[in-house]
Amino acid sequence: MNNFLEKIKKEWFLVGMLIAIGLATLTPNLxxxxxxxxxxxxxxxxVAIVFFLHGLGLSPQAIKAGVSNWRLHIFIQLATFAIYPLIWLIFGSTFLAYMPVALAFGFCYLFVLPSTISSSVAMTSVGKGNVPGAIFNASLSSILGVFITPLLIQLFMGFEGAELDLMASVFAIAKLLLLPMIAGQLLRPYLLEFSQKHKSIVNKIDKYVILLIVYSAFCDSVANGIWASFSISLLLTxxxxCLVCLLFVVHLLQWSARCFxxxxxDEVAAVFCGTKKTLATGVPMAKVIFGADPRLGMILLPIMLYHPxxxxxxxxxxxxxxxxxxxLHPEEKNKG
Structure with missing residues (x-):
């Protein structure tokens, strides 16, 4: 029994994930x-607190290193805006042949979306990856997606694109990411010593935030009827x-990162930034691109499934x- 409890304590984060999903199923509206x-x-x-702590913990030299790592930037952006769209180019006709057109287009929309910001950086942090590189690339992906996603949608699906408010997108990214990070940098001389003294707590905050994101994401899926509005076979398919595409790209990026x-x-940052697709930006962007199309719910189904x-x-x-x-680095062991 003691060994079991010790195992649970050691794997508290993964256990918390399962509990979050179970609670979301029982209390979606909550x-x-x-x-x-x-x-x-x-x-x-x-998320703002996590970014504040990143800003607090990152030295200016580390940020400069993250921005200058051009090989990583190219690798991640190609994964987001080339590898995923290539899946549609190869298998799009098969999707259109064997599933409702709106659902097939939903997968096309999923494949051309930019990466997430918050969870990509948080996962990179948990995985002891290149956080500065993740911050830069997740932000860059969101900005590029404002232009690239509508263009690819029009190219692949024939929908008329709509002008998106670039300044509003940039402002939202800055408010979510840059401002807390800058605040952390500015307060670094005053709070760094305090955060180091309490690193056992500070280094778990991003995990707590991820658990909340998981719970909220599954609650949204259940509350919006994603698991009940369609046939079981269609949902399972x-x-x-979604799972096969995710696993394929994850393993492709892991293999490619090691080959390069x-x-x-850097591999950790590449995997988490290169495989993520944003729900937070994807839903409002879909409303702009597809307007009042009555099939919008089915178009959004793939990203709603892929997200959790x-x-x-x-x-x-x-x-x-x-x-x-x-x-590989035993000195990191006491930070978690």
């Missing part, structure tokens, strides 16, 4: 983004496709990367 707990706002605050001689920290799958799988993967990093 934890949805605009629900009683207002987790949409709370997780945004949590969609889930399998990336260090483990990617968070759960990448959280498991982040835990594995963290253990690998501790094996």
């Amino acid at each position: 934890g949805r983004s605009d629900g009683v707990l207002h987790l949409g706002d709370i997780t945004s605050i949590g 969609s889930i399998i496709i 001689g990336f260090q483990l920290a 799958i990617q968070i759960f799988y990448c959280a498991v993967l982040a835990s594995r990367y963290a253990k690998l990093a501790e094996t």
